[in-house]
Amino acid sequence: MFFHTIYSIPTLTIYIYNSFLSELDSNLKIKSYFEKINKCKLKFVGLGQSRTILSKLIMEGKKSKADIIMGLDNNSIELAKNTNLFLKSDIEVKKLKLPFTWDNNTFIPYSYGYYSFIYNIDKLGKIPRNFNELLNSKSEWKIIYQDPRISSTGFGLLLWIQKIYGEKSNIAWKKISQKTVTITKGWGESYRLFSKGESDLLLSYTTSIGFDLINRNKKRYGVILFEDGHYIQIELIAMLKNSKNQELSKKFINFVISPYFQKFLTENHWMYPVISIKLPKVYTKIPSPLKHFQFNYDYIEKNREKWINSWRNSIIR
Template sequence: MIKLLQILLLLTVTAFSNEKPTLTIYTYDAFAASWGPAPKIAKAFEAKHNCTLKFVGISSSIGALRKIQLEGKNTKADILLGLDTSIAQVAKKTGLFATHEVNTSSLDLPVAYSDDTFVPFDYSYFAFVYDENRLKNVPDSFEALASMPEDFKIVIQDPRSSTGGLGLLLWVKMVYGDQAGAYWKRLSPYILTITKGWSEAYGLFLKGEADMVLSYTTSPAYHMVEEHKTNIRSAAFKEGHYGQIEVAAVLKSSKQQALAQQFLAFMHSQTFADIIPTSNWAYPVVKTEQGLPKAFETLTQPSKMMLLDGKMVEAQRKEIINEWLGALER
């Protein structure tokens, strides 16, 4: 009987020692979707590290952050992926995230980047996307956008729940400064609706509900590569385009610290960089050996990236959002 118990104990210990570790990543729904980057990234990382990569999709990355805050130290997340530099400082102040161990010297970004907690993995520029088969009079500036015919409509995202929505507010703030509120009052009649996240907004646009949608300069590449369509374009604005650098960080509460750090480092690998352009439809943060798809050569190419310092955004975010809310009251 004792020998039998010893054998059973040995088998149990062996089973646990052979069990693959699971790394859980909270992110936005478009990243975790079957058509997003997650499946290819999981396949590549799991093969290299003999683990299970679990992506949990939430309506937005800000929503994912809030979920982690509610869960606290009991969160199942090991990594939060998908915030951008405009909101990262807000997340950093929660004290929930660990310092990273990634060498970021190989970064290839339009602006200098340095942070001890959040590691960048892709970037793009905000833009208003349209269908050139339906919209002939394309606005080329914020002024033109607020001077369209009365029946012209756009869809944007809520800055309280979407990094894209916040990015638009910061874009307008950089262009109009103290007159940003006045501009929002002028633009307000053209806003069809304000969605919680990007997926809902883009879906409405594709259904023909709106003439333009807040998205990215890189969004048309999806339609070119996957649908072989060239009618979806992004409008080039004279004022320039606000940038978005997406980042990821490890939770202090994670029980898979080493594996999580390995994933952050993996985000700067050639494998990860080659997946991003045609799955998340953005630019990788390191140069790729195979280069970008040809579709990217036809995209709107801003001469520089407009980007506010994250600490400044953290300090003024509530004020900027309240200014926007006040302007949109009808």
């Protein structure tokens, strides 16, 4: 008599924002590679914007089926930490290649970039050199950006302006509102409108032009580098305390910061890697800001609602 042992293949559930999920879906070998070497299944759950991921997790609490969340950023780290739902890892984060030292072992960076405005070089001759020129110029520049209440990119602009103008940010927002065509829910929608010629400037990242550079024979979009400096975004991955697949979660996080996955990010996600790898040649054509900054994370959380309310009140016409 023969007995056959039936092995249950573990499923790792990962909450992720939709635009990143579409990038992974278009490159299935990333998913299948991890599944093959770890004898498991990856289940990616797309959840709109990155802020939606945390909102869903807070609502589900300890009953969440997620093992990992992927797509939080440095500007929501304090909010995420306060949920007490995440587990510290044993990854040596200080070895990661970032513009500054990272010392948080719970929220692990996997990519980073700089917020910037991009423009169509065939449409726009003169470009602003700093925020003051953007706000005060008589040039009728049309702007599209994302809603800071639900979009991490939009919230990044809010922090960027707050860092430069401080208590006078409401004045800056009133001037921006006069040049704003529309405020979208997410980056994907705003990029589609921009590519159709609906605006002169789009809130995006310095690296966003990489896709256009590599897929077209000529340069169509340019990056505006401001003398004021640029706000930095760091994208993060973290595992849940209540996960039943903690060892597998650790393996996936290590996979995400491995050369294999990091190379994929530079060619598809268009953000900078967090380890030392050879960048695609197109990155030599992407300008990088000489000055960058960010707020302390607890300071962001103490002021989040106040700043959002100030933005909302300032854009009402």
